Each structure stands twice: as structure tokens, then as C-alpha cells.
Amino acid sequence: MDAATRIERALSTAVARVQGPNGPPKLAEALHYAVFPRGARIRPRLCLAVALACGEDDPDLTDAAAASIELLHCASLVHDDLPCFDDADLRRGKPSVHRAFGEQIAVLAGDALIVLAFQTVAWAAGSAPQRLATLIDTVGRSVGMPRGITAGQAWECETEVDLAQYQQEKTGALFAAAAVAGAAAAGVEAEPWRLLGERLGAAYQVADDIRDVACDVAEIGKPVGQDQAHARPSAVTLHGMDGALRLLKELAAGAVASIPDCPGAGELRAHIMSESQRLLPKQLAQRAA
Amino acid sequence: MDAATRIERALSTAVARVQGPNGPPKLAEALHYAVFPRGARIRPRLCLAVALACGEDDPDLTDAAAASIELLHCASLVHDDLPCFDDADLRRGKPSVHRAFGEQIAVLAGDALIVLAFQTVAWAAGSAPQRLATLIDTVGRSVGMPRGITAGQAWECETEVDLAQYQQEKTGALFAAAAVAGAAAAGVEAEPWRLLGERLGAAYQVADDIRDVACDVAEIGKPVGQDQAHARPSAVTLHGMDGALRLLKELAAGAVASIPDCPGAGELRAHIMSESQRLLPKQLAQRAA
Numbered sequence: 270m271d272a273a274t275r276i277e278r279a280l281s282t283a284v285a286r287v288q289g290p291n292g293p294p295k296l297a298e299a300l301h302y303a304v305f306p307r308g309a310r311i312r313p314r315l316c317l318a319v320a321l322a323c324g325e326d327d328p329d330l331t332d333a334a335a336a337s338i339e340l341l342h343c344a345s346l347v348h349d350d351l352p353c354f355d356d357a358d359l360r361r362g363k364p365s366v367h368r369a370f371g372e373q374i375a376v377l378a379g380d381a382l383i384v385l386a387f388q389t390v391a392w393a394a395g396s397a398p399q400r401l402a403t404l405i406d407t408v409g410r411s412v413g414m415p416r417g418i419t420a421g422q423a424w425e426c427e428t429e430v431d432l433a434q435y436q437q438e439k440t441g442a443l444f445a446a447a448a449v450a451g452a453a454a455a456g457v458e459a460e461p462w463r464l465l466g467e468r469l470g471a472a473y474q475v476a477d478d479i480r481d482v483a484c485d486v487a488e489i490g491k492p493v494g495q496d497q498a499h500a501r502p503s504a505v506t507l508h509g510m511d512g513a514l515r516l517l518k519e520l521a522a523g524a525v526a527s528i529p530d531c532p533g534a535g536e537l538r539a540h541i542m543s544e545s546q547r548l549l550p551k552q553l554a555q556r557a558a
Numbered sequence: 559m560d561a562a563t564r565i566e567r568a569l570s571t572a573v574a575r576v577q578g579p580n581g582p583p584k585l586a587e588a589l590h591y592a593v594f595p596r597g598a599r600i601r602p603r604l605c606l607a608v609a610l611a612c613g614e615d616d617p618d619l620t621d622a623a624a625a626s627i628e629l630l631h632c633a634s635l636v637h638d639d640l641p642c643f644d645d646a647d648l649r650r651g652k653p654s655v656h657r658a659f660g661e662q663i664a665v666l667a668g669d670a671l672i673v674l675a676f677q678t679v680a681w682a683a684g685s686a687p688q689r690l691a692t693l694i695d696t697v698g699r700s701v702g703m704p705r706g707i708t709a710g711q712a713w714e715c716e717t718e719v720d721l722a723q724y725q726q727e728k729t730g731a732l733f734a735a736a737a738v739a740g741a742a743a744a745g746v747e748a749e750p751w752r753l754l755g756e757r758l759g760a761a762y763q764v765a766d767d768i769r770d771v772a773c774d775v776a777e778i779g780k781p782v783g784q785d786q787a788h789a790r791p792s793a794v795t796l797h798g799m800d801g802a803l804r805l806l807k808e809l810a811a812g813a814v815a816s817i818p819d820c821p822g823a824g825e826l827r828a829h830i831m832s833e834s835q836r837l838l839p840k841q842l843a844q845r846a847a
Contacts, residue, residue: 291723292704296712300703348669353661372642373715376665377708380637380672384702387676391694398687405680405694413673414589415581419666423585426662434580 276313279332280304280339283389287381299370299378300385303343308361311544312447313339315469318540319451319462322533326456330400333393334450337386337408342443344382345418347375354422355495362490383412403453411446418442425501432502440477441470461529468524469541475517476548478504484550514553521545565602568621569593569628572678576670588659588667589674592632597650600833601736602628604758607829608740608751611822615745619689622682623739626675626697631732633671634707636664643711644784651779672701692742700735707731714790721791725763726756733759750818757813758830764806765837767793773839803842810834 270278284304288297313335320331350357350365352372357365367375386408394401412418421439424430448466453459480488481496482505496503504513525541528534546554559567573593577586602624609620639646639654641661646654656664675697683690701707710727713719737755742748769777770785771794785792793802814830817823835843 287703289704293709293712293716295715296703296709344669348665351665353665371715374712376637376640376642377712380633380668380701381703381706381708383669383672384698384706384708387694388698388702391691391698394691398691401690401694402680402683402687405676405690409673409677409680412669413677414576414585414670415578417670417673419670419673420582420585423582423663423666426584426660427582 272314272317273307273310275317275328275332276310276335276339277307279313279336279389283333283336283340283385286392287385287388295370295374296377296381299366299374300381302369303347303366303378303382304340306361308342309547310339311473311547312342312443314540314544315444315466316447316451316454318537319448319465320455322528322531322537323452323455323457324532325454327397327400327454330390330393330397330404331451331454333389334404334408334454335447337389337404338411338443338447338450340382340386340389341408341412341418341446344379344386345412345422345443347382348379349422351375354425355499357492357495359491386412397456400453400456403459404450407446407449407453407459411442416442425499430502432507435502436471436474437467440474441467444470444473457531464527465524465529468520468527472517472520472524472545473548475504475513475520478506479510479513479517479549479553481505482510483553488550517549561603561606562596562599564606564617564621565599565624565628566596568602568625568678572622572625572629572674575681576674576677584659584663585666585670588655588663589670591658592636592655592667592671593629595650598836599628600762600836601631601732603829603833604733604755605736605740605743607826608737608754609744611817611820611826612741612744612746613821614743616686616689616743619679619682619686619693620740620743622678623693623697623743624736626678626693627700627732627736627739629671629675629678630697630701630707630735633668633675634701634711634732636671637668638711640664643714644788646781646784648780675701686745689742689745692748693739696735696738696742696748700731705731714788719791721796724791725760729763729766730756730759733762746820753816754813754818757809757816761806761809761813761834762837764793764802764809767795768799768802768806768838768842770794771799772842777839806837 284301316335316338325331347366349355358368366378390404414420416438424435445463445466448462449459452462481493525538528537573590605624605627614620636655638644640656647657655667679693703709705727710724713724734752734755737751738748741751770782814827817826
């Protein structure tokens, strides 16, 4: 089964498991709406690729870890889009959750997705309980305080912000968790995989800043020009477009260089190069090459 | 060490662990503010009492489970108080988190507290990894979909609501988790403890409805008359004050009757009777007796 199929199946299973017939209908619908149809799924794809490179021996646990990472990503999008933050109308080419279901359901959907992320790994860890604590801690750190997504988002409420730390927490943390969780699900020492994830996260953040300036709504399925509109730190503002493209290239190369020794290092290198091609609009990908 | 000391110590340890020197200051402060100074801590007290009744053999894990339950309770209060829900100005006798820190920080504080709840049990489960999956699933169910706190809260967005189900999810679920988690932390079969928690949760909900009508702000540290103001279902609206007091008495007796066989059943019965005295203002406690 290919990675995309595994990820969609794991996400469908997780979401279906909390949609009993007697649950509140709007929240149940909003959970599904926030997760499907698929976004790029770049984080769970990284998680799977790392587990495979490490010699995966428990595919159900890998799939659960990958789904958990994506559920946390979806939760962060739902809450980031709320009126008190970005007040975004569009996400993945359709109305944001609070536009479609109201603000109350959007707050609850984000909460329920965070909870589901942790349950998903617990449900799959029956055959390898000793891996569960590492997985829970890993995904928790990536989204909690003091260095996860909530911390990153909270810097938007502070007057003095370190751009590198802000981006590491807001984006890098979940990429790092994807890599670390992939290794942990495969039962190998997980921490050496953090650097790869952090570098990929940094590369992705720069690519996202570039797309915010260079793409239109139809290409990325969400409003553009948001960094400028919200006066948010951005690699393009800081380095210019050419500087941002150069930085992206350096970060991707650094990521590939940081892959720890493992049975499937070659395939993983190829995966990362292929994924990095997907990050930019075509005309810019050529300019960056 | 008495229960109150154990609980405050476990909560302090958990909150301190995510307040590194480099975290975003406002969110770090808001996390502490949302958890301290103490509320009644009635849910973690139940968790500890059940673990002790079951012959607790891993106190650190019990303390972590109890703290996890209370962190989820605090998270739900922070999000329930948000402008899009109750828009409450006061909580535990001081400004609600969004009044003190702004709406953005309040959303993030709730998120970070949910994450911390799961991390807290994972950090303590090193010596008993096989208990961790049960604990994660137990606390997850109590706050997630389809029957946890988020589900209960989501019924406020629906036109047709079953009062019993709404109250079970909004309040009973976390009491049930407190009882089940106490047993799971002690390494005994946990599910037989659910009924006790559910009945105590139902009793607590009725007591809360009564206090919303019969107390003033100074007594309970939060706005009163909220059920009527928000047209929320309430045991007092449904059964009148005398009927609600009768119902509370029946539920407390039913809770005591549902205690499973265990080494410390007698002490647990005494704990529950003592806790139920604390739920009502004095004049009503006499009327209910």
C-alpha cells in the first residue's frame, strides 16, 4: 500500500472512531470537514518515510503516529483561522471551519482533534506499550508549551519576537515530531531524527512565506498576502524573494545531509528531494534550482 | 502526604515543566493563572481516593493521572469562558483568562493545557508502560468526541438536546475518567469504576445547577444565574429547587452503592459522603439532608 493510501486510511479510521451515532452532529461533521479532503499531508508523509527508512516493524503504529501528526496540524489550522487570530475565510480551497460551522464549533473541533491525536497513538500501541510514552511526549512537545505550535502562535501576542524561534515553534516543531515519531514508531532511537525534521520544517516555512507572496488563492487554497496583512515576520520580508529562494535551497540540502545512518537512507533522500519540488510554484522552482 | 498536597505538587510540577525560560511569557503566565490558585480539585481528589481504595502501588502515576484530569478540567473552563461561549468575566473569584490575557492567549492556554494533560501521564508511566494506553484512552474519552466534554459543549450548538446526555458529557465524563483513571493508575481493572464516576458527576452537575440559582458570586467565585441567562438546561428549571435537592441526594446514595469491591471501600465511602457535603451552600445542605 502506498504512503498516501495508508495515511488517508489511518485518518479515516481515527475520525470515524469518534463519530458514533449519538454524538453532536455539527461537531462530528466539522471534525471530518477539518481533516478531509486531503491537504498536502507533507508531515505524515515524512513520518512514514522515516519509519520505513528505519526498518519499520509495526505498520499500524507508524500509521497511527502519522495520523496523529496530521490531526494536530489540522487542529492548529482550525484554531489559527479563528476570528481572534487570522480570521481566515478560506482553507484548503473551501470555507474555514468557523465560517462553515460557526466559531463555537471551530474552537471545539480544534480541541477534539488534539485529543484524538493522542488517543490515536494510544489505540495502536497495544503491541508495543514501551514506545507509547516516547510517542506521546514527542507529539505533545511539538504542539504544547514551551516550544511547540501553541508557543509559536503565542509569540504573535508578544512585542519582541525572535523570527527563527517563532518559525521553529510554529512550523519546525511539528516537522521535527513527524521525523522523531516515525523513528519512535519503528522502535529505534528517535532523538537523532529531530534535526532532519527541524531543517525540513524551516525549509517548509520559507516555502510557505514565498507562496504567500508569489501564489494566488486558487493555487494554495487559502488567502494570500496574509503575512503582510497581519504584519507577521516572513523570510521574504526579511531577505527579499531571491534571498528567500537561496535560503530554501540551503535548508533542503542541510536536511538531506542530516539524515542519520539507517537501512533506507537512500530512499529517504529521494523522498525529501521529491517533496521539496512540491513546495514551490513551478516558475519559482525553476528559479530556485 | 495528604491528598490536597499531592495534587497541588503534581500540578505545580506539570505546569513548571512546560515553563522554560525561553517560552512566550504571556502564555506561560496564563497557564499558571488558569490552574492556580486551586479550585475545589474535586475530580483529582476522586482519582486519588479511588487509587488508594484500589491499593495504589505507583503513587507518581496516580498523582500524574489526577493532575491530568484537573488540567483537562481547567482547559475546559478556559474555553467555556471564551466570548463565543459564556463570555464569562469571572472564574474562581478572579478575571477569566481571556479577560486577563486576551482571547488569543485564552484559546492557546486551553490547547496547551489539553496537551500537557496527556504529556503528564506519559512522563510518569516509565515504570508501568502497559498502564499508559488505558490512561490515555480514559482521559481522552472524557474530553473528546463523541461522549466527552467537547461533545457536551457542542450540544449547545444543536436545537434538540437530551438533558441527561448533555450533562453526562459536559460533567459526568470527567468524573467518570477520574474514577477510571484512579483504578487504572493502580493497575486494577478500571472499567467497573466508571459507574461511580458517572453518578458522582451527575450529582455534581445537579449541585452546580443549584448553586447557580442559590449562591452569590462571592460564594462560588464565578457569575451566577448563567443557566437562565444562556437558556441552558438545568435541573432546577426542570425539577424545581426541592426536586433538584431530592435528585442530588438520590444520586449521591447511588454513587456510594456503586463502589466496586476493593480493599479500601470503607474509606472511599467516607470520602464521598464528606465531598458531597462540600457541594452545597450550608443552608441548602441542611435542607437536603
